[in-house]
Amino acid sequence: xxDLKAYLREQQRMIDAALQRFLPRSSVRPSTIHRAMRxxxxxxxxxxxxxxxxxxxxxxxxxxxxxxxxACAVELIHTYSLVHDDxxxxxxxxxxRGKPTTHVLFGENVAVLAGDALLTEAFAIIAQxxxxxxxxxxxxxxxxxxxxGSRRLIGGQIMDLEGEGKALTRAQLVRIHEAKTAAxxxxxxxxxGMSANASAxxxxxxTDFGKSLGLAFQVVDDILDGTQSxxxxxxxxxxxxxxxxxxYPAILGLxxxxxxxxxxxxxxxxxxxxxxxxAARLHQIAHYLLDRDH
Numbered sequence: 134x135x136d137l138k139a140y141l142r143e144q145q146r147m148i149d150a151a152l153q154r155f156l157p158r159s160s161v162r163p164s165t166i167h168r169a170m171r172x173x174x175x176x177x178x179x180x181x182x183x184x185x186x187x188x189x190x191x192x193x194x195x196x197x198x199x200x201x202x203x204a205c206a207v208e209l210i211h212t213y214s215l216v217h218d219d220x221x222x223x224x225x226x227x228x229x230r231g232k233p234t235t236h237v238l239f240g241e242n243v244a245v246l247a248g249d250a251l252l253t254e255a256f257a258i259i260a261q262x263x264x265x266x267x268x269x270x271x272x273x274x275x276x277x278x279x280x281x282g283s284r285r286l287i288g289g290q291i292m293d294l295e296g297e298g299k300a301l302t303r304a305q306l307v308r309i310h311e312a313k314t315a316a317x318x319x320x321x322x323x324x325x326g327m328s329a330n331a332s333a334x335x336x337x338x339x340t341d342f343g344k345s346l347g348l349a350f351q352v353v354d355d356i357l358d359g360t361q362s363x364x365x366x367x368x369x370x371x372x373x374x375x376x377x378x379x380x381y382p383a384i385l386g387l388x389x390x391x392x393x394x395x396x397x398x399x400x401x402x403x404x405x406x407x408x409x410x411x412a413a414r415l416h417q418i419a420h421y422l423l424d425r426d427h
Contacts, residue, residue: 137417144184144197148208149175151201155258169239169247170254173212177230181350181422182318183208186325188418189339192411195329199263203273203324206259210281211317213251216244218290252281265330273324280320289313293378301379307348309379314354315347334407341404342415349397350422355380356390361427398423 152174159168183204190200219226219234220241227237236244255277262273280286289312296309322339331339359382381390398419405412 137414137421140414141184141418141421144187145180147187147197147201148180148183148204151205152208155202155205156254165239165243166246166250169235169243170250172238173216173229173235173247174209174251176232178212180208182211182321185318185343185415185418186321186328188414189322189325190329192339192405192408192415193326193329193331193335194411195325195331200325200328202258202262203277203328204321206255206277207317207321207324209251209255209258210277210286213248213255214286214290214317216248216251220244223290223294255281259324262324262328265328267330267332268327273327276320276324276327280316285312285316289316296379298377299379301384303384306379306381306384310348310351311344314351315344318347318350319343338404338407342401342419345397345401345404346419346422349394349401349419352381352390352394352397353423353425355382356387356394357425357427360387394423 156171156174157167159171161167186204186207187197187200190197215229216235218224219229220236227234234244235247239247256274259273259277260270262270264270282288283291289309292305292309293313296305301309319340320343322343323336326336326339358380381393385393401419402416405415408415
């Protein structure tokens with residue numbers, strides 16, 4: 134585990150340095166929007182999605198340096214979605230990653246624009262991904278756009294909002310989280326593989342791994358929301374129950390939710406078999422995410 138932690142720290146360092154290069158500095162005019170953009174990006178966080186992007190590239194025999202642009206792009210998509218998710222008209226949260234949310238510091242109007250700007254910047258960055266024999270710039274852009282749009286990420290948020298206060302079925306909950314959580318996590322892996330010129334079979338293995346891992350991640354997230362403190366999570370605990378959102382513990386109960394997270398993780402790991410030993414880091418990350426406490 135110490136070896137994995139050292140690996141994650143190094144990947145985070147690479148990603149943070151790349152984000153510093155890609156994003157406009159706070160002093161660039163108009164400075165208000167650039168300060169508001171940089172605040173949520175550098176407020177902390179696991180950098181899970183960009184790390185998966187880099188690790189997927191390595192698992193497909195590629196150079197993680199070539200995956201830095203898509204890694205940073207998916208992190209900006211994720212961050213913009215959090216900025217908008219925290220708005221008073223959405224989840225109305227004033228704490229994210231242990232720090233005040235963007236709208237608390239800069240106002241709701243600036244937070245909306247900061248999220249919009251991060252979304253736009255993500256596409257400028259992913260267009261800088263080196264082309265490979267199998268994949269061109271349009272392939273990277275299409276992958277990110279389809280994941281971020283109305284059928285996946287935004288669609289998942291809509292379904293989540295519409296499900297508040299309703300007794301959701303397990304199938305409905307899975308559909309929400311396939312779109313809202315698993316889709317971007319899966320694209321992170323796919324983009325890493327694409328940057329390494331992955332074959333169709335390897336790309337499919339990463340896709341299947343991502344879908345199951347993304348759902349397992351959400352199950353654990355739901356468990357932690359109801360069992361950990363705000364200080365531990367770095368965001369307001371118990372928000373899902375307060376908003377009467379559908380969660381895995383609410384539908385399955387706590388113990389069966391833990392079993393479901395374990396089942397999905399096993400399914401994810403099975404999907405990696407075509408990648409062989411090169412997928413060892415992805416195996417470690419999957420176990421780490423299952424056992425995490427925040």
